[in-house]
Amino acid sequence: MKRILTALAITSTLVVTAGCASEVNSSQTPSSSATTVADANPHSGYNMGDSKTPGAEENPHGGHGGHSENSKLEPANAVATLTVPAKVTNKAPIALAIDVKDKEGKPIANFDKFQEKLMHLIVVSDDLQSFNHIHPTYKGNGRFEVQADFPQPGDYTLFSDYKVAGKAEQVSTLKVQVPGTNSNTPKIDLATTKTFGNTKANLKLSQPTIKAGQEVHLIFNLSDAASNQPPKDLQNYLGERGHLVILKQSSPLTEADYIHAHAMKDTPPGEIHFITSFPQPGKYKMWGQFNRNGKIITADFWVDVQ
Numbered sequence: 107m108k109r110i111l112t113a114l115a116i117t118s119t120l121v122v123t124a125g126c127a128s129e130v131n132s133s134q135t136p137s138s139s140a141t142t143v144a145d146a147n148p149h150s151g152y153n154m155g156d157s158k159t160p161g162a163e164e165n166p167h168g169g170h171g172g173h174s175e176n177s178k179l180e181p182a183n184a185v186a187t188l189t190v191p192a193k194v195t196n197k198a199p200i201a202l203a204i205d206v207k208d209k210e211g212k213p214i215a216n217f218d219k220f221q222e223k224l225m226h227l228i229v230v231s232d233d234l235q236s237f238n239h240i241h242p243t244y245k246g247n248g249r250f251e252v253q254a255d256f257p258q259p260g261d262y263t264l265f266s267d268y269k270v271a272g273k274a275e276q277v278s279t280l281k282v283q284v285p286g287t288n289s290n291t292p293k294i295d296l297a298t299t300k301t302f303g304n305t306k307a308n309l310k311l312s313q314p315t316i317k318a319g320q321e322v323h324l325i326f327n328l329s330d331a332a333s334n335q336p337p338k339d340l341q342n343y344l345g346e347r348g349h350l351v352i353l354k355q356s357s358p359l360t361e362a363d364y365i366h367a368h369a370m371k372d373t374p375p376g377e378i379h380f381i382t383s384f385p386q387p388g389k390y391k392m393w394g395q396f397n398r399n400g401k402i403i404t405a406d407f408w409v410d411v412q
């Protein structure tokens with residue numbers, strides 16, 4: 107039997123920071139029955155600039171979005187904890203609270219905006235079937251709050267992406283279990299042309315086979331589903347032509363599975379280009395997000411990396 111809600115301690119597989127998990131359960135509020143714990147390793151396989159990931163290959167990842175200053179900043183080594191209500195369900199939005207503290211357990215009060223927000227939160231089901239990119243509201247004293255949907259029962263991983271003031275950007279994973287049984291079979295659809303609402307998206311890769319550790323160009327070719335022409339209403343989203351989140355299919359999902367790539371500037375109409383590299387062989391799912399006149403289009407594709 108599945109436990110209804112469990113507190114999970116997550117430590118990164120890449121960089122083990124001793125003592126992290128023992129400090130963090132202090133943030134439970136009376137209303138909560140579960141607190142999940144994130145390890146605080148910045149950059150574990152996560153690509154925000156041209157910075158090199160500790161232990162990673164020589165390739166510049168994702169980057170190219172003017173974030174290379176991140177590599178010069180010290181890691182914050184912050185710890186994020188998640189508080190959820192006693193009853194978590196897939197039937198209604200769930201109020202989440204994320205507390206960011208230092209290693210001593212003191213709340214961190216000051217954060218820097220990046221890509222127009224203080225925190226970016228990616229919510230995925232562990233089978234990578236559901237994806238959501240939301241922006242928690244900062245309440246002060248290290249606390250962020252947001253309502254999130256969990257469309258099916260099952261396990262979810264949250265990637266909270268934030269930047270402690272003056273420090274390097276950091277990703278912390280948080281875990282949520284939604285009770286119940288999910289009878290849907292996960293789909294891995296390797297199609298490279300799909301339609302998302304009124305937008306057709308075609309994914310082109312710079313090479314026929316993607317090899318782990320190799321730099322690859324990912325080109326999202328967008329067209330209006332009705333006219334078959336490049337959409338005339340494409341606008342910037344969070345300050346860039348598009349955003350791309352990539353996750354490696356893994357169990358458990360950790361920071362090391364998370365890649366965030368930035369769109370290149372000055373590409374032809376309807377084409378959004380990303381450069382990244384995939385650290386390990388395996389199956390990856392990617393979600394490109396684009397803005398058509400205020401409506402966000404999320405175009406998802408699977409790729410197989412050798």
Ligand SMILES: [Cu+2]
Pocket residue numbers: 223225226227239240241344
């Ligand atoms: Cu965001």
